[in-house]
Amino acid sequence: MDAVSDSPRQDPARDASTRVTPMMEQYVEIKAANPDSLLFYRMGDFYELFFQDAEIASRALGIVLTKRGKHLGEDIPMCGVPVERADEYLHRLIALGHRVAVCEQIEDPAEARKRGPKSVVRRDVTRLVTPGTLTEDTLLDARRNNYLAAIARARGSSDDSYAIAWIDISTGEFGVAERDRIGLQAEVARLAPGEIIVSDALYGETDWVPYWREFRHVTPLGRDVFDGATAERRLSDFFHVATTAGFGPMSRPELTAAAACVTYVERTQLGKRLPLSPPSRESAGAVLSIDAATRANLELVVTLSGDRQGSLLATIDRTVTSAGSRLLVQRLSAPLTDVAMIVARHDAVEAFATHRSTRWNLRDTLRGCPDFARSLSRLVVGRGGPRDLAAIRDGLTTASAIGDALGVWPERTAEISAHIEALAAINRDGAAELTRALNDDLPLLKRDGGFIRAAYAAPLDELRALRDESRRVIAQLQAQYAEETGVKALKIRHNNVLGYFVEVTAQHADKLLTAPLNQTFIHRQTLAGQVRFTTTTLGELEAKISTAGDRALAIELELFEELSSRVMLEIDVIKAAAQALAALDVASALAELSVEQRYVRPTISDDLSFAIAGGRHPVVEQALLKDSGPFVANDCDLSPPRDKGPGRIWLLTGPNMAGKSTFLRQNALIAVLAQMGSFVPATSATIGVIDRLFSRVGAADDLARGRSTFMVEMVETAAILNQATERSLVILDEIGRGTATFDGLSIAWAAIEHLHEVNRSRALFATHYHELTALAARLSRLHNATVRVKEWQGDVVFLHEVVAGAADRSYGIQVAKLAGLPMPVIEKAKVVLAQLEAEDRMSPARRLIDDLPLFAAVKPTEKTASADPAAAEIAAALATINPDDLSPREALEALYQLKAKAAKN
Numbered sequence: 012m013d014a015v016s017d018s019p020r021q022d023p024a025r026d027a028s029t030r031v032t033p034m035m036e037q038y039v040e041i042k043a044a045n046p047d048s049l050l051f052y053r054m055g056d057f058y059e060l061f062f063q064d065a066e067i068a069s070r071a072l073g074i075v076l077t078k079r080g081k082h083l084g085e086d087i088p089m090c091g092v093p094v095e096r097a098d099e100y101l102h103r104l105i106a107l108g109h110r111v112a113v114c115e116q117i118e119d120p121a122e123a124r125k126r127g128p129k130s131v132v133r134r135d136v137t138r139l140v141t142p143g144t145l146t147e148d149t150l151l152d153a154r155r156n157n158y159l160a161a162i163a164r165a166r167g168s169s170d171d172s173y174a175i176a177w178i179d180i181s182t183g184e185f186g187v188a189e190r191d192r193i194g195l196q197a198e199v200a201r202l203a204p205g206e207i208i209v210s211d212a213l214y215g216e217t218d219w220v221p222y223w224r225e226f227r228h229v230t231p232l233g234r235d236v237f238d239g240a241t242a243e244r245r246l247s248d249f250f251h252v253a254t255t256a257g258f259g260p261m262s263r264p265e266l267t268a269a270a271a272c273v274t275y276v277e278r279t280q281l282g283k284r285l286p287l288s289p290p291s292r293e294s295a296g297a298v299l300s301i302d303a304a305t306r307a308n309l310e311l312v313v314t315l316s317g318d319r320q321g322s323l324l325a326t327i328d329r330t331v332t333s334a335g336s337r338l339l340v341q342r343l344s345a346p347l348t349d350v351a352m353i354v355a356r357h358d359a360v361e362a363f364a365t366h367r368s369t370r371w372n373l374r375d376t377l378r379g380c381p382d383f384a385r386s387l388s389r390l391v392v393g394r395g396g397p398r399d400l401a402a403i404r405d406g407l408t409t410a411s412a413i414g415d416a417l418g419v420w421p422e423r424t425a426e427i428s429a430h431i432e433a434l435a436a437i438n439r440d441g442a443a444e445l446t447r448a449l450n451d452d453l454p455l456l457k458r459d460g461g462f463i464r465a466a467y468a469a470p471l472d473e474l475r476a477l478r479d480e481s482r483r484v485i486a487q488l489q490a491q492y493a494e495e496t497g498v499k500a501l502k503i504r505h506n507n508v509l510g511y512f513v514e515v516t517a518q519h520a521d522k523l524l525t526a527p528l529n530q531t532f533i534h535r536q537t538l539a540g541q542v543r544f545t546t547t548t549l550g551e552l553e554a555k556i557s558t559a560g561d562r563a564l565a566i567e568l569e570l571f572e573e574l575s576s577r578v579m580l581e582i583d584v585i586k587a588a589a590q591a592l593a594a595l596d597v598a599s600a601l602a603e604l605s606v607e608q609r610y611v612r613p614t615i616s617d618d619l620s621f622a623i624a625g626g627r628h629p630v631v632e633q634a635l636l637k638d639s640g641p642f643v644a645n646d647c648d649l650s651p652p653r654d655k656g657p658g659r660i661w662l663l664t665g666p667n668m669a670g671k672s673t674f675l676r677q678n679a680l681i682a683v684l685a686q687m688g689s690f691v692p693a694t695s696a697t698i699g700v701i702d703r704l705f706s707r708v709g710a711a712d713d714l715a716r717g718r719s720t721f722m723v724e725m726v727e728t729a730a731i732l733n734q735a736t737e738r739s740l741v742i743l744d745e746i747g748r749g750t751a752t753f754d755g756l757s758i759a760w761a762a763i764e765h766l767h768e769v770n771r772s773r774a775l776f777a778t779h780y781h782e783l784t785a786l787a788a789r790l791s792r793l794h795n796a797t798v799r800v801k802e803w804q805g806d807v808v809f810l811h812e813v814v815a816g817a818a819d820r821s822y823g824i825q826v827a828k829l830a831g832l833p834m835p836v837i838e839k840a841k842v843v844l845a846q847l848e849a850e851d852r853m854s855p856a857r858r859l860i861d862d863l864p865l866f867a868a869v870k871p872t873e874k875t876a877s878a879d880p881a882a883a884e885i886a887a888a889l890a891t892i893n894p895d896d897l898s899p900r901e902a903l904e905a906l907y908q909l910k911a912k913a914a915k916n
């Protein structure tokens with residue numbers, strides 16, 4: 012967006028000969044200080060936009076573009092939005108990628124008038140609105156965190172390292188982590204920030220430009236924000252601490268990213284100190300790493316088309332509060348890897364699952380609990396209203412009630428007890444004070460008044476009585492005037508221009524305009540049908556009413572500040588209580604889900620087991636329930652054979668539409684659910700903790716980055732083969748499908764061997780290349796599985812049962828028939844297929860599978876390794892390699908060396 016001052020016609024300072032109105036002078040000065048934001052300039056009940064801002068906003072918002080006077084001889088384009096609807100317009104502008112500077116009147120217009128008739132009301136920008144720094148409920152999704160993320164880089168001699176810091180200013184959450192480039196991108200995918208800030212330098216780097224393009228809101232910022240040298244000081248200043256050491260050790264890029272976040276937040280909130288928690292450092296490996304492609308493919312929190320509906324999240328979300336819903340998203344996005352922590356979460360879910368009445372009571376109580384963490388943040392930045400205080404009151408009351416109820420629950424687990432402790436720390440007097448102070452029905456804005464309960468503050472009661480009394484007197488006065496004038500229809504009315512006035516219809520006006528009544532009634536205004544008057548008594552009454560009203564409001568506003576500052580004193584306790592309630596909501600919601608959907612508690616272990624009995628796909632199962640029928644449960648066992656060595660790979664073949672992709676995904680989803688602390692859709696599940704989850708399922712062109720479908724597929728496959736470890740779970744669906752048959756087959760073949768021999772991950776591999784099933788004879792941990800179908804009168808019937816063995820054919824033509832391809836096409840296809848199958852018996856691919864020695868170029872299987880000296884040498888070399896310590900380049904180098912060794916022998 013161009014700055015207004017960039018345009019010569021908009022900068023009056025450049026033409027000293029031209030006189031500029033004082034208001035325009037003020038506008039231009041403020042706009043010049045905020046060149047990259049649209050300026051909402053407050054004028055009475057409107058925010059006005061001028062010049063280029065007006066043109067942009069009128070187009071974006073579909074509002075009328077008008078003119079207001081002249082500037083340097085040209086019309087000034089202008090458009091405006093009413094103050095009470097500003098949030099709605101802000102939302103739309105932010106969503107379109109604009110930033111908005113909100114400029115308020117910071118003094119009473121009466122003060123300005125005192126300085127002279129031509130003085131302009133003082134104005135200043137009170138807030139910069141950007142996508143990552145929103146606090147208003149109307150601008151936020153209640154069920155998702157809205158993160159601002161800062162990315163900082165530290166140049167290394169071999170590899171650069173990166174840090175990401177993230178803040179949700181509406182809840183105060185603050186996290187930081189250091190990662191390599193791939194890990195960083197995985198974190199960004201997990202957090203899905205509303206806005207990313209980066210240094211100008213990193214933003215402009217050719218290598219990074221395509222990545223930034225994937226996001227709607229990336230804000231490049233100057234060196235001062237990303238300066239590593241001042242980072243520690245800026246961070247400790249923000250938290251008013253002498254040093255950041257108390258936050259735990261942080262690397263230089265982490266400090267830089269964290270400091271960039273707080274500096275940006277301070278800038279956009281113009282110095283207001285938000286109630287941020289100190290940065291909590293997330294070490295690599297603490298959570299299950301899921302790269303962006305896998306996250307998208309598995310549709311964890313949104314579907315591939317970006318909707319919540321249809322995602323795993325939507326399927327499992329039974330939370331009853333917004334804060335609970337947000338925590339569920341966080342947990343689903345970052346499953347744990349620590350066995351004890353996962354087990355503690357399962358304990359809590361089990362306790363609530365087995366005790367129905369406790370669960371139901373808890374959920375009932377939580378249902379009425381407002382989103383008080385967000386109210387707290389609004390109060391701190393001075394954007395809170397009476398309803399936010401009420402939310403704190405109700406939140407604290409709920410928290411105390413739940414703390415009391417669960418505090419005496421004999422079945423509470425260690426994790427539940429920790430939450431109860433947080434609830435017990437609440438100062439109950441605070442909630443009681445708010446209850447005494449606040450009315451039941453509250454206005455949205457504090458300036459509307461009327462939110463303090465009667466009998467809470469004596470001076471307020473007196474003023475209100477005076478105001479109300481005067482109103483009664485007005486009603487009496489109206490009756491008295493009607494009597495005196497004989498005009499029954501005489502009314503006393505009020506508007507903002509005249510204040511209180513006497514109104515009669517035109518036909519009675521003469522009476523009041525002539526003696527003797529004109530002694531009392533002073534003419535003010537004549538309209539088409541009515542004539543308006545005032546009287547001395549009415550004027551006096553009006554003054555009384557308005558001063559009483561103003562003074563009452565002033566007292567209410569004072570009390571509001573007093574109550575808010577009392578709340579601020581307890582900020583940490585209130586935040587901890589909100590978090591505890593969210594965690595209890597999640598645990599009881601997952602319990603509700605497990606009972607409702609027959610999920611079971613998984614066994615989590617430290618080994619490499621992965622044994623699912625009767626597993627179901629959570630999303631497909633619920634979708635099928637609604638329309639077609641029951642979901643067929645299937646087993647999956649990738650545990651190491653005889654419980655030794657690495658896990659297995661299942662090679663899944665089967666006709667189209669049989670359910671291969673569903674099976675692959677369901678096992679990945681079961682792992683995610685288990686490690687996030689949920690029960691799982693199965694009859695039993697044992698899972699050795701997975702460090703990284705990879706999936707390559709389906710792909711679309713990535714035209715934005717100039718990649719074809721096949722290229723995307725290969726990039727994702729390369730990432731898996733370069734990074735997966737023995738602890739990883741890999742899901743590969745139809746590798747090689749996007750290219751010519753032989754190329755595809757060869758790539759799929761080599762990928763399976765690599766997975767088996769080098770990555771040694773637990774893996775599921777679905778393919779249409781039935782030739783690959785022959786590999787099971789040579790790869791000891793490769794297991795063939797297929798999805799059963801029945802042929803019935805020339806048609807195919809899908810049984811969706813996964814059994815040991817290999818599929819013999821694809822039934823593609825039968826599926827095509829089901830899809831409604833015209834009969835002549837089907838018949839012709841059958842003829843072509845018969846011909847091809849006859850030739851295929853002689854095909855080079857067949858011969859290759861039969862002839863090619865599978866392990867000519869790779870390490871032999873572990874079974875024979877010890878007997879063969881060459882194999883032993885390679886095994887010894889391999890033993891010195893720790894894949895986790897290798898960069899992709901080093902891994903490739905190591906692989907070349909191993910191949911060279913194998914070739915030499």
Ligand SMILES: Nc1ncnc2c1ncn2[C@@H]1O[C@H](COP(=O)(O)OP(=O)(O)OP(=O)(O)O)[C@@H](O)[C@H]1O
Nearest residue numbers: 641642643644666667668669670671672673674811
């Ligand atoms: N276990 C199951 N029980 C019941 N229905 C299932 C099951 N698995 C899959 N289905 C149904 O079959 C449909 C096809 O499944 P899926 O897409 O997994 O097949 P596929 O074998 O991967 O097909 P293709 O090879 O054509 O990609 C699903 O949309 C679902 O409705």
